[in-house]
Amino acid sequence: MRPLDPRLLRQARAARLYVGLTTGLGVATTALLVVQSLLLAHIVAGVATDGLSFTDVRPQVVGLGIVLALRAVLAGVQERFGHRAATAVVRQLRERLIGHAVRTPEAAGADLALLATRGLDALDGYLTRYLPQLLLASTLTPAVLVVVGWEDRLAGLTILLTLPLIPFFMALIGMATQDASDRSLLSLQRLGTQVLDLIAGLPTLRALGTAGAQRERVRAAGDAHRRATMKTLRTAFLSALALEILVTLSVALVAVGIGLRLVHGTLDLQTGLAVLLLAPEVYAPLRAVGTQFHASQDGLAAAQQAFDVLERPVAGRGTTPAPDLTRATLLFDGVTVQHPGVPVATPGNLTASVRPGEVVALTGPSGCGKSSAVAVLLGLREPTSGAVRLPGSLKLADVEPESWWNQIAWCPQHPVIVPGTLDENVRLLCPSATDAQVARAAAVTGLEDVVRTVPGGWHSRVGQGGTGLSAGQRQRLALTRLLLSEAPLVVLDEPTAHLDAGSEQAVLALLRELRSRGRTVVMVAHRPALVAAADRTIDVSGNVSPGLETGSQMGVPA
Incomplete structure (x- = not known):
């Protein structure tokens, strides 16, 4: 990624405002710095060579104090608005990433989640430290160099010859550390993915007695991230030392030249002092850019990945309102999903x-494609070929997503449980549900038995992902939430997976209640009891069993 990638300005509106503000502050800082150096040189030279008293230089001293106060104010403004702008830029990029993931759910995963959280957080150092110094280097350095050359041509020529050495060595160091920064972010993503997968599957691993075997894998990933991070830090410290030495030697060359000419009387003290004060300021922004460059590399690598994700093509969103699903017949018309690296489509030509x-x-x-068929029905995945057809010659791809999702209640294999109380979780899909409605729904699914056993009842708190509840209790909570929903289409993805017989009875009770209310239910089923409870069965693999309705018996919906 370039030091100031134009994509950052396009993707985050706050970045444009921040760059404009920082550039303006840089120009003001440059002017004040030049005035400060000239005033200080005039005061010292006047007192040392002309014998001026404090009364004689009082106006210059007052002016110097005003300049110093203004520089302090500008530094405070930069610091204050820098952190605010960094927060706004990260927030806008995060929102765009999440919005992109919603439009292309197949691209979402643990890597994208880690990129949108820890990865983009690293942009703070880039925006608050590196970018201001970069903009200062583009304004302050050339302006001060012109002033130095105007005051003393020889000193200006010396600085002009030594100045390119700093960006040259910065480029060499940057090329050497780019791969290290990319590896550091990759190791962090690998560690995050493994930990998230481990946490998600921990109940199953503990049940199988293999949870301890994952310890070494997590430790190895953590050690790899630690080594990559320490290598980046080591390079940053060494490169900062190299830049400091280079700048010190460059300023020393200017100082030696000034000192020799002062001794021989070919240069006056006021000009010499002004040039000596300004010379380090020519190098300072470039030196700071080199120092902060490594601190910003993790953020730059994360931004590069974020831009790559955001630039991936997104399927067009429909604009036609979805039909009323209480009366609409849905048709899988030759739906085929081809997964990367899998030779056989699953499902293949599902009708x-x-x-x-x-x-x-x-x-x-x-593996025959049942969950993929559900994802296509939900509008979370685009089929490779075929389509879900709706009444009125509509395709699901032509329908406005929000109007479609508002009519669907979905329960995945692992229900979404948010941190909060049982009562808050059960009302997620229907916040206006009354206590009586909640009680009736809990009686159908058996959640009322769970509420009686947990301390605090409905006010008992659960953690992220349902921490504090067993798998069966989480499933009962999700089923109760579905029953409270008014959505005409209910989609269940293996609702009895990993559940005991008691929880299976809760699912069967839910199906009976939904059928009595006239709801449409599409569910992925393996257990015989669940299959028997269905009105019809569709074999996604294409194998036709006696009594099953197949594609050849179905027509296009009216």
């Missing part, structure tokens, strides 16, 4: 209908 008010079970062996 099946879902009529309003019926309970339909999607069956077939594991």
